[in-house]
Amino acid sequence: MTLPRERLSYSSPFTRPPLRLPGKARMIVWSVVNIEEWEITRPMARQLSQPPMGQTPIPDMPNWTWYEYGMRVGFWRLLRALAHAGVTPTMSINAKVCETYPEVAAAARDANWEFMAHAYVQMPIQQIEDQRAVIRQSVEVIEKFTGKRPSGWLGPGRGQTFHTLDFVTECGLTWFGDWILDDQPLWVKTAHGPILSLPYSAEINDITLMISHHHESDVLLKRTIDAFDRLYAESAESARVMAIGVHPYVTGAAHRIKYFEQLYDYINRHDVVHWTGQQIYDWYADLVPAR
Numbered sequence: 450m451t452l453p454r455e456r457l458s459y460s461s462p463f464t465r466p467p468l469r470l471p472g473k474a475r476m477i478v479w480s481v482v483n484i485e486e487w488e489i490t491r492p493m494a495r496q497l498s499q500p501p502m503g504q505t506p507i508p509d510m511p512n513w514t515w516y517e518y519g520m521r522v523g524f525w526r527l528l529r530a531l532a533h534a535g536v537t538p539t540m541s542i543n544a545k546v547c548e549t550y551p552e553v554a555a556a557a558r559d560a561n562w563e564f565m566a567h568a569y570v571q572m573p574i575q576q577i578e579d580q581r582a583v584i585r586q587s588v589e590v591i592e593k594f595t596g597k598r599p600s601g602w603l604g605p606g607r608g609q610t611f612h613t614l615d616f617v618t619e620c621g622l623t624w625f626g627d628w629i630l631d632d633q634p635l636w637v638k639t640a641h642g643p644i645l646s647l648p649y650s651a652e653i654n655d656i657t658l659m660i661s662h663h664h665e666s667d668v669l670l671k672r673t674i675d676a677f678d679r680l681y682a683e684s685a686e687s688a689r690v691m692a693i694g695v696h697p698y699v700t701g702a703a704h705r706i707k708y709f710e711q712l713y714d715y716i717n718r719h720d721v722v723h724w725t726g727q728q729i730y731d732w733y734a735d736l737v738p739a740r
Contacts, residue, residue: 450611453628456638457646467687468633468736474722476684477729478677479647479692480538481603481626482527482562484553485571486545487516494571494605495660516698523701524553528560530706534713536723541567541603541626544590554594563725564591565601566622574604574613581616588620601726603627603649615640624730632680632689634733636740643739645730647690652676654694659705669700670708674715681719690729 470477487494489508497515500506531538540562547554558564566587568574577583584602592598602617602625609627617625618641626649628637636643651657653673658664673693680689693712695701700709724732 462633475720477690481694484542486543519698523697526701526706539563541565544587547594566599650692655699666705
């Protein structure tokens with residue numbers, strides 16, 4: 450068993466050698482849209498409607514239909530908003546979506562969204578008996594649908610066991626977004642060679658803000674601008690990465706989408722690059738090769 454601190458050494462972006470981006474760009478914005486498969490025969494991944502008497506029903510129709518709204522309506526709002534902003538996002542996708550919602554997966558593929566493997570269905574990875582098989586299945590289903598093998602991984606709920614990263618690299622994936630411990634990429638050791646940790650976010654994320662903390666609809670806009678301003682200032686010394694994580698059943702709601710659109714209007718007035726996970730990987734691996 451390898452503990453997380455044994456997989457990477459300590460360092461700080463304030464003391465590392467500075468990172469520079471091409472041209473006038475100062476900072477990287479990594480937009481991640483999470484597209485999930487909630488199986489109706491399981492407890493729902495999240496709950497908006499609390500069940501009576503605290504007893505979680507199966508099937509949980511109130512919460513499944515909330516999720517389903519995201520697939521039927523919210524996704525398409527996000528697709529339009531990102532196209533208008535000129536942003537090609539990374540899509541963290543449960544691979545089964547390619548089979549159960551082919552219209553959604555095809556629209557993302559045709560818009561050149563990057564597919565990042567996010568397991569096969571949305572469930573705790575710690576409950577998966579054969580992680581290696583599920584990771585392989587997820588990659589193969591995505592590759593069959595898109596014609597391109599994914600290179601990145603995000604665990605459901607960013608969950609891992611002590612062995613997950615070894616299985617991920619064994620499957621040929623080269624970067625992941627589960628560790629929210631830095632503002633710059635970092636190389637992480639695994640049993641099958643190094644893998645790059647990309648700076649994802651739990652706080653610039655609509656699940657945390659809207660579902661866990663029950664904030665008003667405009668808080669994603671306000672908090673992300675606050676984070677952006679600080680990271681943009683620090684990026685004058687060394688480039689930072691800011692991730693924005695959204696879900697179609699949350700940010701794709703009618704009362705929230707305008708704040709998402711306003712956010713990109715603000716960001717695009719600055720010297721940034723909107724990169725996918727693979728673009729971040731290629732840039733960083735060229736500047737800081739794995740050892």
